[in-house]
Amino acid sequence: MRGMILAAVVALAPTAGWAQGVYGVTDTSIRVAVQDSLSGAYSQYGVPSLNGVRYVFDKVNASGGVNGRKLEVVAEDDGCSPKQSVGVATKLASERSVVAVLGLTCSSAAVAVRDAVAPTTAVPFMSFSSGGYTSSSSQLGGLKPNFFFVAPSVHAQGGALVNFAMNVLQPQKVAFIGQTDVYGKEGREGVDAMLAQYGQKIVADETLESRGTDATAQILKLKAANPDVVIAFLYQVPAQILLRQAEDLGLKATIVTSASVTDSSIYRSLPQSALTHYFGSMLARDVLDGPRMKPMMDEMRAKYPDVTFNPLVVSGVGAAETLVEAIRSLGKDVTPEKLAAALDHITNLNSHALSYPLTFTPGNHAGGRGLSIYRIVDGVETLAMPGYWSGDEKASAPVAIE
Amino acid sequence: MLPQLLVAGVVSGAIYALVGLGLVVVFKATRVINFAHGSVILLGAYVCVTTVDRFGLSYPVAGLLGILVVTVVGLAVSELAYRRLLTAPHMIQVLATLAVANIINGAATIIWGASSYHFPPSERLRPVMTSPVVITGQQLLIVAAAIAVMALLAAFFRWTRWGRAMRALSQNEMGANLCGIRTSRVFAIAVTMGTALGAIAGILYAPLTLVDPGFGWLLIKGFAAAALGGLTSLSGAVIGGIILGVCESLWIAVLPALWAPSLSYLIVIAVLLVKPTGLLGTPVTQKL
Numbered sequence: 001m002r003g004m005i006l007a008a009v010v011a012l013a014p015t016a017g018w019a020q021g022v023y024g025v026t027d028t029s030i031r032v033a034v035q036d037s038l039s040g041a042y043s044q045y046g047v048p049s050l051n052g053v054r055y056v057f058d059k060v061n062a063s064g065g066v067n068g069r070k071l072e073v074v075a076e077d078d079g080c081s082p083k084q085s086v087g088v089a090t091k092l093a094s095e096r097s098v099v100a101v102l103g104l105t106c107s108s109a110a111v112a113v114r115d116a117v118a119p120t121t122a123v124p125f126m127s128f129s130s131g132g133y134t135s136s137s138s139q140l141g142g143l144k145p146n147f148f149f150v151a152p153s154v155h156a157q158g159g160a161l162v163n164f165a166m167n168v169l170q171p172q173k174v175a176f177i178g179q180t181d182v183y184g185k186e187g188r189e190g191v192d193a194m195l196a197q198y199g200q201k202i203v204a205d206e207t208l209e210s211r212g213t214d215a216t217a218q219i220l221k222l223k224a225a226n227p228d229v230v231i232a233f234l235y236q237v238p239a240q241i242l243l244r245q246a247e248d249l250g251l252k253a254t255i256v257t258s259a260s261v262t263d264s265s266i267y268r269s270l271p272q273s274a275l276t277h278y279f280g281s282m283l284a285r286d287v288l289d290g291p292r293m294k295p296m297m298d299e300m301r302a303k304y305p306d307v308t309f310n311p312l313v314v315s316g317v318g319a320a321e322t323l324v325e326a327i328r329s330l331g332k333d334v335t336p337e338k339l340a341a342a343l344d345h346i347t348n349l350n351s352h353a354l355s356y357p358l359t360f361t362p363g364n365h366a367g368g369r370g371l372s373i374y375r376i377v378d379g380v381e382t383l384a385m386p387g388y389w390s391g392d393e394k395a396s397a398p399v400a401i402e
Numbered sequence: 403m404l405p406q407l408l409v410a411g412v413v414s415g416a417i418y419a420l421v422g423l424g425l426v427v428v429f430k431a432t433r434v435i436n437f438a439h440g441s442v443i444l445l446g447a448y449v450c451v452t453t454v455d456r457f458g459l460s461y462p463v464a465g466l467l468g469i470l471v472v473t474v475v476g477l478a479v480s481e482l483a484y485r486r487l488l489t490a491p492h493m494i495q496v497l498a499t500l501a502v503a504n505i506i507n508g509a510a511t512i513i514w515g516a517s518s519y520h521f522p523p524s525e526r527l528r529p530v531m532t533s534p535v536v537i538t539g540q541q542l543l544i545v546a547a548a549i550a551v552m553a554l555l556a557a558f559f560r561w562t563r564w565g566r567a568m569r570a571l572s573q574n575e576m577g578a579n580l581c582g583i584r585t586s587r588v589f590a591i592a593v594t595m596g597t598a599l600g601a602i603a604g605i606l607y608a609p610l611t612l613v614d615p616g617f618g619w620l621l622i623k624g625f626a627a628a629a630l631g632g633l634t635s636l637s638g639a640v641i642g643g644i645i646l647g648v649c650e651s652l653w654i655a656v657l658p659a660l661w662a663p664s665l666s667y668l669i670v671i672a673v674l675l676v677k678p679t680g681l682l683g684t685p686v687t688q689k690l
Contacts, residue, residue: 040511040615041614041615044517205658211619214413214651216407216409216410216651217651217652217654220655236614237616240612241610248529248536248538249406249536263517265612266518266612269520269521269522308517
């Protein structure tokens with residue numbers, strides 16, 4: 001008897017989504033999941049982006065919704081874990097209770113879901129991670145019809161930093177330091193590829209553990225190569241160690257970091273003298289308290305006072321605005337298949353937060369194009385110049401967007 | 403280049419040694435590898451950085467407060483959890499330290515969240531010497547603290563009643579009990595001391611970096627240092643830490659840093675293959 005009841009429960013489980021309409025679409029509402037790291041040690045990755053999505057949906061709903069339907073957010077915590085992410089995504093796909101899934105900021109989780117879940121469902125996924133180059137490359141088998149990335153790939157970030165450095169800093173010698181992982185490896189490949197277009201090669205190539213306690217040897221080797229610019233693909237902790245020790249050990253080169261340095265703790269922990277020759281990069285069109293972002297951030301901070309926002313919030317805003325545009329283009333007939341097809345035709349979409357316009361095509365699901373650059377002035381992050389530096393092609397100036 | 407690399411290696415090694423000393427103190431008395439040690443390192447750093455950054459206390463005062471708070475936590479954990487497992491199989495005791503680590507990490511995330519915390523810039527973090535090598539005040543403090551802590555612990559184990567009791571207990575539990583040594587008291591003292599040492603390591607290293615939930619990762623390096631030194635030897639942990647730190651520094655100078663962590667651990671494995679008790683350790687028998 002117990003077996004029969006269990007069989008009946010299992011058989012009826014997929015129909016649970018009908019309560020909210022097929023794939024979360026009813027006459028009055030559309031449900032979208034945000035699956036990300038929302039608690040624990042990695043919650044700083046997911047919580048700001050989740051609230052960026054909520055902010056956009058609330059604004060859309062306040063103005064009447066999309067074609068008469070209100071947008072609803074279903075928040076799911078994946079803990080930044082590939083295993084947990086696959087479980088959550090599988091549940092969302094099998095329940096058929098949401099029309100799309102946003103989030104997946106952690107690259108490893110995004111790649112796991114892309115490979116294990118995306119091929120089994122029509123539901124489109126839009127990841128905030130930077131796994132785009134290898135994760136969506138058709139040559140490497142990563143391109144999936146229903147999996148999209150809103151951030152520029154790590155490879156493209158490398159290209160963007162080289163374009164900035166070569167045009168603004170005009171170095172004779174460029175050195176590289178990256179983490180001892182795929183992040184550092186892909187960043188190095190991007191820097192290498194774009195530097196080649198300027199007829200240059202990296203003069204020193206160093207690596208640093210993501211949890212290393214010291215960078216003396218790396219800095220001394222960089223110093224010996226006498227570079228004008230050092231491009232760094234490091235997370236927060238090693239980036240802070242590099243900046244602090246570079247000054248102590250007399251490395252005079254300008255240091256430019258990739259977009260993973262998102263927390264202002266790093267600048268407040270260092271004297272201004274260690275930041276004089278430093279540039280950071282980001283996906284956002286401005287620093288959070290800069291004139292192009294502050295009005296939006298003030299609204300968000302007032303609306304979600306318990307959330308500590310960081311620049312990752314722009315991925316949530318950008319992805320949500322892109323999704324809204326795709327849903328709007330479908331009219332009343334919203335299905336996961338049609339939504340994925342509509343995303344494939346998003347072209348030059350300017351969000352209110354990202355520094356670059358998003359474009360997806362059937363052959364390219366990495367929508368991000370480049371990075372904007374900031375510097376630290378009197379301890380405050382300040383946009384160095386408006387616009388984004390392209391990561392895909394050689395550029396002589398940043399591209400300004402509306 | 404070489405003198406500067408040696409300085410960097412010694413400083414990193416001193417940090418590893420401070421972490422390793424806490425592991426050794428607990429292992430010496432209880433034969434348990436304390437996997438909660440990384441969590442108390444994190445806790446000490448969090449308390450210190452918070453009291454400096456939010457409440458404006460000076461670093462020494464905040465450091466002492468951090469040690470005090472973490473020591474109280476260590477004592478509470480010992481009384482509430484470890485004491486009840488004194489007669490449990492060794493594996494259960496080890497698993498209990500893992501459970502405690504998860505509880506402390508979870509509580510820390512609830513209190514401090516997932517953000518990074520930092521100490522404000524300070525003259526202590528600037529170079530006090532620039533020639534022939536560059537060395538900062540904090541780096542000197544770390545090396546001096548590692549030496550001082552080792553000397554104090556050596557004196558404690560050699561000349562104090564409880565130190566001798568710990569040694570006796572680790573050598574022969576039944577014999578020690580017959581002589582009137584109370585296992586529960588020794589266990590509590592060892593765990594509390596180990597916890598305080600973890601806090602000291604975290605507090606001394608934190609100003610050089612950012613404090614975030616991954617800070618307790620230092621446990622891995624400290625464990626490698628302690629294992630290299632022999633797990634039961636205080637001077638072994640310090641020597642093990644210094645060897646590990648200097649090797650890492652020198653490897654990176656001649657090879658890509660990608661290989662440095664692996665090569666350092668290969669040294670640990672090689673030493674343990676040749677001398678399973680570590681450089682200065684003594685053979686032990688384990689209850690299972």
